[in-house]
Amino acid sequence: MVGVMIQGTGSDVGKSVLVAGLCRVLSNRGLRVRPFKPQNMSNNAAVTADGGEIGRAQATQALACRTPASVDMNPVLLKPEGDRSSQLIVRGQRRGTLTSTRWREGREGLLDEVLDSYRRLSADADIVVVEGAGSPAETNLRAGDIANMGFARAAGVPVVLAGDIDRGGVIAALVGTKVVIDPDDAGMIRGFLVNKFRGDPSLFAAGMDTIVQRTGWRPLGIVPFLRAARRLPSEDAVVLDRPAARNGEQAVIACPITPRIANFDDLDPLRLEPGVDLVMVPPGMPIPDAAMIVLAGSKATLADLAFLRAEGWDVDIRAHHRRGRPVLGLCGGYQMLGRRIADPDGVEGPAGEAPGLGLLDVETVLTADKTLTEVSGAALGAPFRGYEIHLGRTTGPDTATPVGRLTNGRGEGAMSRDGLVAGSYIHGLFGLAAQRAAWLARIGVSAEGPDHHADVDAALDEVAIALEQSLDIDAILAIAQAAR
Known part of the structure; x- marks a missing residue:
């Protein structure tokens, strides 16, 4: 089996983008490439062609490989439901809820399933590009690890360590990783790269030499700050902490950030529209005067609904509606817009119910039954293509006036009598340009962006070009092949 694993000195050092870019580089070279992440933690998920769910980043990486996404690409997915509990997804299917303590005790038992998925992918590939999670330097998590060195050593996959110079301290981060991890783990690292460099990379030549001298690892290159990465789907909630620049001339679309917000990558196509100022509203701030409010999905709908009320956002949303402005709820946000939400069996937290908005x-x-399916249809007179991934069933009079219809004729979502409030279970609703244009026309904005899928594909090409120019790709291939 031929594979190479990209690990990082910390979270958000750019591992997902690097893996996606390498997948496209190697695909462009005519290789059959597959992405793999043993364990992911994210509430942004995608539905696969084989009827399961995986992390959004792995679905994007499959696109980079020009191959359909499969559950084997991310065999273990944790979807946080609270500070100390997560829904456990194994090979695309829900296996219940785990507390942090039970996870630490039980994750090693999933290693065999992780390795089985890796072997299946490898059997259909020339090379597998593996993404780590967090950092191998988190030595408190090493026992029973299946995400980083635990997997790398069990599968015999060599590691390339990525450091993020944009956050500072990259020399200490790379050298410090070598210092604190187990020597046998350090022996799996065959090279390193520096990511997110701004300016002339020759200015860091002495820094690269220092890292080589202190670690003995092979230098593989300095990757520039990749602006095209902004056009790739969001996965990590850390991006929500970065407010976008506002020019005051765009139509504001506001989305409140609840603690368990999920699939907020649904809004990425709006973020990239020149006429739209997408404002992700953090806790402690009121929802601003907006042309439209969107409530995104949630991994713990009742808990997020209670949080929304505690923030006073329910008052802001009702005031917005009274002003005659539209509100759209997606998945969990759709559920919140209704009269009532009930969780009698406690599938998303403590059993209970609450009035909706x-x-x-x-x-x-x-x-407990989860809907996982790819769908297409039409809404507002324009086509859409996306997927459903949700627990529960929504019924009531407003479903008689659906937002749209699936290709099988079934009504999808619900529209209020005044036409201002809509709810939909479709993730990726804004992906097709014509569908996005239909929603933006409701607030007087002309859409200019292309189909989101095409734009993501173009962004992957741009990332791949940058990696070809900045990394020693032949050396990375040699590292992978040496582990045969």
């Missing part, structure tokens, strides 16, 4: 005449009952 009452802007749609529907109610939702959560059940």
